[in-house]
Amino acid sequence: MLMYHGAFGDRLGRSFHLSDPPVLRSQTRRGARLAVTELRIDKAGYGMTSPMGNDDAYLVCLNLRKQSTHELWCDGRSVCSTSCESGTTYMLDLRRDPIMYIGDPLHSLYFYIPRQAIVEIGEELGKRNVSGLAIHPGECFRDSIVGSIGQTLLPIFNKAPAANQALIDHLLQGLCVYMVSTYSGSSTRSDIVRGALAPWQQKLVTQMMRERIFEGISINEMAEACGLSAGALARGFKKSIGMSPHQWLLSRRVDMALELMADPDISLADIAFNAGFSDQSHFSRVFTQKMGVAPGAWRKSLTNSKRAEAA
Structure with a gap:
């Protein structure tokens, strides 16, 4: 990992x-x-x-x-x-x-x-x-x-x-x-968003997702660890982080993919697999949504930057 x-x-x-x-x-x-x-x-x-x-x-x-x-x-x-x-x-x-x-x-x-x-x-x-x-x-x-x-x-x-x-x-x-x-x-009481996760719950949930970044983890399992219902966990996470747990996990997988893309010898299909995506098509959709460009275009830009630096 x-x-x-x-x-x-x-x-x-x-x-x-x-x-x-x-x-x-x-x-x-x-x-x-x-x-x-x-x-x-x-x-x-x-x-x-x-x-x-x-x-x-x-x-x-x-x-x-x-x-x-x-x-x-x-x-x-x-x-x-x-x-x-x-x-x-x-x-x-x-x-x-x-x-x-x-x-x-x-x-x-x-x-x-x-x-x-x-x-x-x-x-x-x-x-x-x-x-x-x-x-x-x-x-x-x-x-x-x-x-x-x-x-x-x-x-x-x-x-x-x-x-x-x-x-x-x-x-x-x-x-x-x-x-x-x-x-x-x-951090005062007025700063706390009603319905958001407590800091310890937010830290615990994100750590659990990091440890299971490849296979994923259920809302129910995280909710039980936090002493919440699944619905309260999902709502609290979105209020605290600004996105759903699933979206947060996908963003971390994109981060991993960006690291792997620095190696020109790894294919996009292998990057998708090694970053925890179900297939290259799923990887491409999520990557494009987050970064605004397709993985191939991003990698081409990265390669051109390295060539210009070496020139």
Whole structure:
């Protein structure tokens, strides 16, 4: 089974079809992972990224080069189409399966901050109702603190990180504190959607579906694990996630297919089978509905991007 281990370093690089991008790592006092990855794409016309993984975490991006066309999709829907100047920042919620179109050469730093770290820092700051970062998907803004931390870390990528680990720890942990202090959102009773799943139920159900991504799992089985009726589980999941459990499972299978499509030697029929679809026709219908193009056209665009990069 394909597993995600945090959208930083090589895992994040694969989403941009880059091998072994430089990464600096740290962690909070309780062991939550923090990281920053430097990504460079020197030629224009790159195209679409692959999924970054459905992760309970955020990416805080610092643009070091202007992007005249910044397009972002979340949960399979277009949410942003604008330009981003050099020195601006935007944030991505990895629970929403972000995918981006990159038209210009790219140079950015991607800071990885898991929700676990946000809650931990919130408690240390006495803000015990912090549940995440309050963001507008894809909105570019200037933040001098994020910019200064990024510019301070940038030269360290080209030096021996081990010799600078104390500074890396200070800056990445400091950024996490700053993000919680400045951009955190609170979870109060008024924020809870009536009829939605509790956070533990949502986490349990999505984990059960991930573990049974190939063979599938019944609504009744998930409902029993959550102490709900099948109808209440289905309604609560849709209110919490914005789609039915079946649609969520199909989206995860599409994510797996996108990973597999990076290998030109695997046929679309084999990709459909290995991603858990009943056949290639079913795969094609679901893929086209989510991504807006057929699998063959997507793969052709990916191949052309790799050729242009190698030229």
